[in-house]
Amino acid sequence: MKKLSIFLLLIMSVFVLGACQSDEKIAVSGESSDGVQEMKIKFSHVVAENTPKHQGALAMKEYIEKESDGKIKVEIYPNSSLFGDQDEYQNLVANNIQFIAPDLTKFVGNNPQFNVPALPFAFADDNEAIAFWDGEKGKEVLSSLKDDGVIGLSMWPNGGKHLTNGKHAISSPADLKGLKFRTQGGQVLESMYSALGAGSESIPFGELYTALDQGVVDGQENTFSNIESKKFDEVQKYMTVMNHTRVDYAVFTNTKFWDSMNAATKAIVEGGLAAGTEVARAEAKSLNEKALEKIKERGNVEIVELTPEQVEEFKKVLEPIYEEYKSQIGADVIEAARNAGK
Ligand code: LMR
Numbered sequence: 001m002k003k004l005s006i007f008l009l010l011i012m013s014v015f016v017l018g019a020c021q022s023d024e025k026i027a028v029s030g031e032s033s034d035g036v037q038e039m040k041i042k043f044s045h046v047v048a049e050n051t052p053k054h055q056g057a058l059a060m061k062e063y064i065e066k067e068s069d070g071k072i073k074v075e076i077y078p079n080s081s082l083f084g085d086q087d088e089y090q091n092l093v094a095n096n097i098q099f100i101a102p103d104l105t106k107f108v109g110n111n112p113q114f115n116v117p118a119l120p121f122a123f124a125d126d127n128e129a130i131a132f133w134d135g136e137k138g139k140e141v142l143s144s145l146k147d148d149g150v151i152g153l154s155m156w157p158n159g160g161k162h163l164t165n166g167k168h169a170i171s172s173p174a175d176l177k178g179l180k181f182r183t184q185g186g187q188v189l190e191s192m193y194s195a196l197g198a199g200s201e202s203i204p205f206g207e208l209y210t211a212l213d214q215g216v217v218d219g220q221e222n223t224f225s226n227i228e229s230k231k232f233d234e235v236q237k238y239m240t241v242m243n244h245t246r247v248d249y250a251v252f253t254n255t256k257f258w259d260s261m262n263a264a265t266k267a268i269v270e271g272g273l274a275a276g277t278e279v280a281r282a283e284a285k286s287l288n289e290k291a292l293e294k295i296k297e298r299g300n301v302e303i304v305e306l307t308p309e310q311v312e313e314f315k316k317v318l319e320p321i322y323e324e325y326k327s328q329i330g331a332d333v334i335e336a337a338r339n340a341g342k
Contacts, residue, residue: 035264038071043099044088046080046205048229052287053101053249054078056156056280060099064272072268080206093148098257101156101249103205105185110148112328113141117246118188119325120318121311122337126157126284129248131341137333138340142250149255154273156251156280158223159288160243164236164301165219166212171240171304173197173317182208182220187328189221189245191321205230212236223247225284228291233300240304244314251276 031037041064043057054076061074077083083091088100089107107114116122116132123129132138133155142152163170167179177197183189186202193200203211205226211217213235220232226247227233251273261269295301306314322334 031262032069032071035262036068036071036268037262037265039265040073040075041099041269042075042077042082042097043101044077044082044091044097045101046084046088047078047226049078050229050287051225052158052280052284053156055283055287056276057099057101059279060272060276063275064268067268067271068265072265074272080204084206085204089150092150092252092254095254095257099251099253101251103158103184103247103249105183105189107145108185108187111141111144112187112325113144113330113333114185115188115325115329116141116333116337117248118185118192119329119334119337120192120244120321121315123160123246123340124243126159126281128341129157129246130155130281132337133248133250135336135340137336141333145252146255151253151255151258153251153253154277156249156277157284158225158247158249159284161221161223161245161247162227162242163219163221163240163244164227164232164238166215166235166237167218169238169240169302169304171306171310173314179218182211182217184247188321188325191324192245192318195317195321208232209235221245224288224291224295228294233295233298236301238304239295239301240306242306242314244318249280 043060045053045057047053057076061076064072064074083097085102085106088097088102091097092100104114104116105118116138117129123132133142138155142155145152163181165179165181168175170176173196176193180199180201181193182203183193183200184202184205190200201217203217208220209230209232212220212232219236221242221244222232227239233239258266296303326334
């Protein structure tokens with residue numbers, strides 16, 4: 001009997017030891033046997049699903065979850081459903097979320113060089129904007145939030161912005177006089193409206209529809225994709241195709257989170273970022289073109305297409321902004337932006 005008890009005890013210890021060892025691998029290091037860390041990543045943003053930013057985020061999620069065999073879960077929160085313009089950055093700094101991809105002009109308070117997408121008529125298309133942000137100066141600007149523990153990883157374009165308003169058709173600089181426009185951020189956008197005799201106010205994206213509806217501002221500037229997906233044309237009467245400034249994003253992450261990943265895990269997340277960047281860059285133009293068609297079909301806004309001469313009039317009025325911001329943004333950065341991809 002005694003012999004049997006000792007034998008049973010021995011068998012049990014072997015099982016318990018074995019169980020402890022395999023548990024230890026997962027619980028202590030948080031890694032599976034292939035070295036990939038199990039974790040949940042949150043990506044928060046403010047726009048709708050049928051936009052280049054959300055499509056990029058989805059591609060990133062799909063790649064990461066597939067390549068990690070589900071060990072890494074990516075949760076995407078669109079439409080300011082988790083955090084909006086007011087609080088997403090602070091929550092990234094606090095590592096409550098691991099990725100955001102804000103319109104870069106929302107960071108002008110942190111570094112005036114983030115005014116680049118607001119420089120009037122600096123970029124003709126997505127490719128020129130991509131060339132700037134992938135270039136030396138662009139990379140320097142994206143890395144300028146490191147003191148906050150934030151890394152700028154990769155630029156994702158949305159596209160050129162166009163003016164909408166509820167008062168009257170706009171086809172010349174004089175038509176903006178006395179109107180008030182919502183901006184994404186201050187500084188260059190504010191100076192631009194003031195040069196055109198208009199007022200401006202920076203309002204979070206999630207509050208924009210109501211602000212337009214209630215007449216807090218008369219108009220706003222945005223990409224076709226944002227105008228269509230957020231139905232701003234329901235509360236506006238006119239749209240001028242301008243392409244004068246841009247909505248461009250970068251994917252930002254938290255340094256502590258980024259550095260906490262081992263090589264196997266980081267390789268998967270970096271692969272996901274590359275997949276997301278590819279989709280966002282490839283989809284932006286066609287999503288904007290489709291959105292313009294939808295806006296036309298809905299027929300809520302009268303659309304003004306500017307002639308090349310009318311565009312020249314706007315360029316002339318807005319040109320002094322380059323001199324005004326030369327010292328804040330840096331002559332080298334402005335030059336790199338104006339020459340990018342040309
Ligand atoms: C806006 O605030 O108008 C846009 O920048 C929102 C976005 O992220 O595209």
